[in-house]
Amino acid sequence: MSTQKLKEIINKVLPDVETVICWQEGFDKLNVTPIFITSPEQVDKVVWNAACAQNLASYLPAQKKKVGVVVKGCDSRTIVQYMQEGLIDRNNVVIIGMPCKGIISKKKVQKAINNEPVEEITYTDDSIKVKTPSGEKTIAIKDVCPSKCTSCQYPTPVISDQLAADAIQSDKPADSVYADVAELEGKTLEERWAYFAKEFDKCIRCYACRNACPMCVCQDSCIAETRDPHWVTQKLNFDEKLMFHMIHALHLAGRCVECGECERVCPMEIPVAKLKKKINKEMKELFDYTPGVNPEDKPPMFVFNVDEAKIKEHKL
Amino acid sequence: MADKGYLPKEKIKEFVEALGKDAAVYAPSLEGDTIIFRQYTSDKEIALDRPANTPPKGAIYPQCETLLSFEFKKDEATPQKMDIELKTNLDFPKAVVFGGRPCDARGFTVIDRVFINPEASDPYYQKRRENTTIITKCCNGPYAGCFCVGVGGGPASREGSDVVMTEVDGGYYMEAVTDKGKAVMSLPMIQDGASYEAKAKEANEKATAKVRNPFPADSVDKVSPELFDSADFWDKVIAKCVSCGACTFLCPTCYCFNITDEQAIMTGERIRTWDSCMFQHFTLETSGHNPRTIKNKRFRNRVGHKFYYYPEKYENAIACTGCGRCIRYCPVSVDISEIVGYLKDPKADPAQWAAEKKDAKN
Numbered sequence: 001m002s003t004q005k006l007k008e009i010i011n012k013v014l015p016d017v018e019t020v021i022c023w024q025e026g027f028d029k030l031n032v033t034p035i036f037i038t039s040p041e042q043v044d045k046v047v048w049n050a051a052c053a054q055n056l057a058s059y060l061p062a063q064k065k066k067v068g069v070v071v072k073g074c075d076s077r078t079i080v081q082y083m084q085e086g087l088i089d090r091n092n093v094v095i096i097g098m099p100c101k102g103i104i105s106k107k108k109v110q111k112a113i114n115n116e117p118v119e120e121i122t123y124t125d126d127s128i129k130v131k132t133p134s135g136e137k138t139i140a141i142k143d144v145c146p147s148k149c150t151s152c153q154y155p156t157p158v159i160s161d162q163l164a165a166d167a168i169q170s171d172k173p174a175d176s177v178y179a180d181v182a183e184l185e186g187k188t189l190e191e192r193w194a195y196f197a198k199e200f201d202k203c204i205r206c207y208a209c210r211n212a213c214p215m216c217v218c219q220d221s222c223i224a225e226t227r228d229p230h231w232v233t234q235k236l237n238f239d240e241k242l243m244f245h246m247i248h249a250l251h252l253a254g255r256c257v258e259c260g261e262c263e264r265v266c267p268m269e270i271p272v273a274k275l276k277k278k279i280n281k282e283m284k285e286l287f288d289y290t291p292g293v294n295p296e297d298k299p300p301m302f303v304f305n306v307d308e309a310k311i312k313e314h315k316l
Numbered sequence: 317m318a319d320k321g322y323l324p325k326e327k328i329k330e331f332v333e334a335l336g337k338d339a340a341v342y343a344p345s346l347e348g349d350t351i352i353f354r355q356y357t358s359d360k361e362i363a364l365d366r367p368a369n370t371p372p373k374g375a376i377y378p379q380c381e382t383l384l385s386f387e388f389k390k391d392e393a394t395p396q397k398m399d400i401e402l403k404t405n406l407d408f409p410k411a412v413v414f415g416g417r418p419c420d421a422r423g424f425t426v427i428d429r430v431f432i433n434p435e436a437s438d439p440y441y442q443k444r445r446e447n448t449t450i451i452t453k454c455c456n457g458p459y460a461g462c463f464c465v466g467v468g469g470g471p472a473s474r475e476g477s478d479v480v481m482t483e484v485d486g487g488y489y490m491e492a493v494t495d496k497g498k499a500v501m502s503l504p505m506i507q508d509g510a511s512y513e514a515k516a517k518e519a520n521e522k523a524t525a526k527v528r529n530p531f532p533a534d535s536v537d538k539v540s541p542e543l544f545d546s547a548d549f550w551d552k553v554i555a556k557c558v559s560c561g562a563c564t565f566l567c568p569t570c571y572c573f574n575i576t577d578e579q580a581i582m583t584g585e586r587i588r589t590w591d592s593c594m595f596q597h598f599t600l601e602t603s604g605h606n607p608r609t610i611k612n613k614r615f616r617n618r619v620g621h622k623f624y625y626y627p628e629k630y631e632n633a634i635a636c637t638g639c640g641r642c643i644r645y646c647p648v649s650v651d652i653s654e655i656v657g658y659l660k661d662p663k664a665d666p667a668q669w670a671a672e673k674k675d676a677k678n
Binding site for chain 1: 349350352366370380458558574578651
């Protein structure tokens with residue numbers, strides 16, 4: 001139903017923009033892939049379902065003309081953060097908001113069906129029915145959603161020009177957002193080190209996490225790759241892998257909009273978003289700042305105050 | 317030495333440990349939900365039920381290897397003189413790649429043509445390759461993105477393998493393909509396998525029938541040079557690419573590398589690491605000029621290398637084994653088989669793409 005409304009809106013927006021960025025079916029039923037719509041004939045390909053995971057707002061800074069973009073609640077925070085950092089011109093973006101009750105994690109679905117190939121999927125509001133060679137299985141979306149959905153505070157986009165469905169209120173407690181970080185904080189230093197050592201050792205330095213990150217603005221000039229100066233070695237030992245991830249996390253301090261793309265795209269299934277969430281939690285506690293919510297906000301790392309309310313350096 | 321045998325599933329660990337007596341065994345190991353080829357140790361859990369996230373390429377062609385190490389030495393008598401001592405190591409242990417898939421094994425044959433040939437061979441790769449026995453598990457069926465039958469392979473292809481094993485009746489029917497493979501078959505865990513041969517053949521045929529061939533029967537063998545040269549085409553098919561290196565680093569055939577000197581005052585190493593044509597630095601020249609500044613050109617190179625330039629140089633061999641990893645793990649589900657399909661279309665027409673009549677899954 002909302003797919004129909006979405007298509008209607010895209011048709012209405014299309015004459016005023018260069019392209020509308022949306023989702024279409026991918027190489028199989030479990031995958032969607034971005035589509036850059038330039039003509040009305042393409043609008044029929046548009047899909048909206050729980051597989052629409054990709055954060056399409058990430059494409060915005062590279063666009064040269066006025067474009068339309070379809071965003072979920074979580075993705076919309078990217079746009080607000082771009083506005084705060086002056087990375088896009090708001091007048092050049094038509095935001096089509098898609099209220100969302102939760103998406104699926106492809107990796108979790110594959111695990112739930114024993115990694116069998118997917119033949120058919122039917123999507124309903126809160127569940128998916130997956131057909132594999134060994135039969136059909138109905139899975140609740142809440143059982144296979146990425147962790148960001150289980151604590152989602154913004155099911156309805158925080159900024160939009162059009163809404164393709166009725167707005168939804170979050171029913172998740174606000175303190176659930178950093179529950180996973182708090183759990184990790186409860187562990188001993190040794191336990192935490194063991195956890196990260198095991199996870200980051202899987203890294204292959206493909207930089208999918210960096211390139212899919214909407215807030216990683218250096219991209220081709222990333223410190224991890226520059227050869228002159230040669231800041232970070234090309235070696236593949238654990239220290240170098242961890243170094244890259246620490247750099248990524250620190251560069252996102254108070255900027256990470258928690259869209260979870262880094263973690264979603266990791267081919268080695270490393271929980272790379274954990275470090276970033278931890279830093280965001282610190283930023284929240286120190287500066288009472290949530291990235292990507294209010295376009296008028298200034299990211300705390302972009303401003304300097306002699307006396308920060310919660311940092312008492314002069315009274316040490 | 318027998319060239320056919322049967323290995324019960326419960327003997328896998330024992331078999332791998334026996335292989336490990338005089339060789340480093342690389343096996344797909346389960347770590348969390350990820351399957352990675354790691355050197356086997358008894359604490360590792362071998363996972364054969366689905367293809368590993370990474371190919372076993374690194375066992376023979378490591379993602380990072382030391383080509384030589386160097387040390388500057390001062391001459392006490394003439395302090396202004398500095399000598400440099402170089403050391404190389406080509407003494408690689410025997411190795412076994414166990415539990416890769418037929419597409420993974422075929423991947424090595426693609427690299428072989430480049431790294432082992434009469435004109436110039438790479439001693440590091442060649443030595444490791446000669447020292448390695450490849451024991452491959454045939455696939456029971458396709459996984460998301462797989463298209464091996466479209467590029468001359470199949471779920472039971474033997475190319476590049478020394479032994480192939482097919483899942484039958486609670487175990488694996490094993491068949492030696494080379495003499496290296498026959499040597500493995502003499503291990504005591506391998507039972508008589510003749511009675512499983514017919515069943516294995518049937519299972520392999522069934523699996524082959526299930527794999528998709530993305531290229532229709534009327535597809536041409538060579539890609540259309542006109543469409544390949546069309547910027548409009550690449551603009552449309554690749555607008556969504558985020559230009560990361562997941563596709564190339566997970567590829568069983570990508571072999572491009574970078575060489576850097578990693579130095580700490582008086583000592584250092586010259587290392588070779590995998591590089592990716594998807595990265596901007598890949599073609600950055602010393603002068604500062606870069607022939608491939610935009611992702612379209614970089615992606616075009618990746619497709620061209622596998623389906624255009626490589627076949628031209630190596631008697632029509634395709635440098636892709638259809639393992640599907642680049643499709644399966646792509647952040648935005650770019651499908652290389654879809655793109656090559658347009659290029660192999662007998663009616664491929666750049667004008668159509670320029671006129672915006674064509675709208676790929678872009």
